Amino acid sequence: MAMRRTEEGAGKGRGQHAGRRRLTARDWADAALAAMAERGLAAVAVEPLAARLGTTKGSFYWHFTNREALIEAALERWEEICTEEIITAVEAEPDPERRLRTLLRQATTSAADDPLEVSLLATAAHPQVAAVLGRVTERRIGYVAQLFEELGFPGPEARTRGLLAYSSYLGHTQLAHAVPQALPPAAESDAYLESVMDTLLRR
Template sequence: MERRQQVKKSRLSADDWADAALAAIGAGGGLAAVAVEPLAARLGATKGSFYWHFGNREALIEAALARWVETDTEQIIAAMQTEPDPEKRLRRLFTEVTRPAKHDPLELSLLASVGHPQVAAALKQVTERRIGYLTGLFTELGFTDAEARRRGLMAYNFYLGHTQLGHAVPSALPSAAEFPGYVEAVVGALLQRA
C-alpha cells in the first residue's frame, strides 16, 4: 500500500518506523524482517533514531501491529460509516477491501506469523472487530442476531479466501472488468433471504 512506501525525512516519527516494519513484514520477510539495522538503512536513519522511539524490537512490533489495526481496520470502518444505508455500506466495503487485497501481502504475512503472541493478539482483535462490524451491518439489514453473526462470518471468510487466492493463484480471480459483477454476486448471495 502507498502509505507503507518510505520517504527519507529529516526527522522520523514512530509511525514512520512502524510503517517500515509493516512494509518489511509484507514484503515477504515476515517478523524476521523486523530488524533495526535493515530498517534504519531502508529509512536512511541511524539506530539512534530507532532507540529514540522504541526501547527494543518487541516495542516496534507492538507499534507496527497497532498501526495495522488502526489503518487496515478502524480507519476503513470509520470511512464506511459515512454511508447511512447499511446495504450500500456493505457493497462499498466489499468493493474497497477486496480489490486491493491481492496486492497487499501484509495480512497473509501476519496470518503466517500467528504463533507470535503479539501477532496472535492483533489478529484476534482485528478478526473480532471486523466480524463484529459485518454482523452489525447484517443486523441493521433486519437479520436476527444469530443469522447476522453467521453472515458476518461468511462475509469475512470470503474476504480472507479472496485475499489468499489473490496471492496463491491470482489468475483464478475475476478480471478488472468482471470485478463489479463478482462483488455484486457475493453481496447478493449474502443478502439472500431463505
C-alpha cells in the same frame, strides 16, 4: 503498503544534514509494516530498517526499547489503518446495504493488492501477531454482523452472515496472492463481488 520516503532519508541521500526532520515512532512503524509485507515478520530488524529510513540505530532507540516494541507499534498501526480507518470511512454512507457492499468491494480489492494481510496470517503463531489478528477479526466480523442486523436479520443470523462474509474476504485474499488464476479476471471482478453480496443478502 508502500513506505513513504522520509525527509530525513531524502536529505541524507543529497548530503544535506541541516533542516532534516526527526523521524517519529510512526515512521518506524510504517517502515516495519512495509518490511513485513515484503519479507514477513523476520524482516523487522533494526539495522536494515534504519538503512531504509536513511538514519541510524540511535533513532530507533529514541522511540523503542527493543524489536518487540516496534513490532507491537507496527501491528497497532496496521489495526488502525486497515480496520478502524476503513470502518470510519464507510460509516459516511447512511444506507447499510450500500455500506456493506462498499466495504466488501473495497476491502477485498485492497487486500488483493497488498501482501501484508497474507504475510500476517502466515505468522499467526507469533504471540504478538496472534493477539492483533484476534482483535481485528472480532472487530471486523462484529461490524459486518452489525450491518446485517441493521438490514433486519436477527442477531445470531447476522453473526453467521458476518462470518460468511469475512470468510469470503479472507478466501479471496489468499487466492489473489497464491492462485490468482482461480479468480475471475479483473474486468469481471466487480460483478463477481456483487454476486457474492447478493448471495449473502438473500433471505
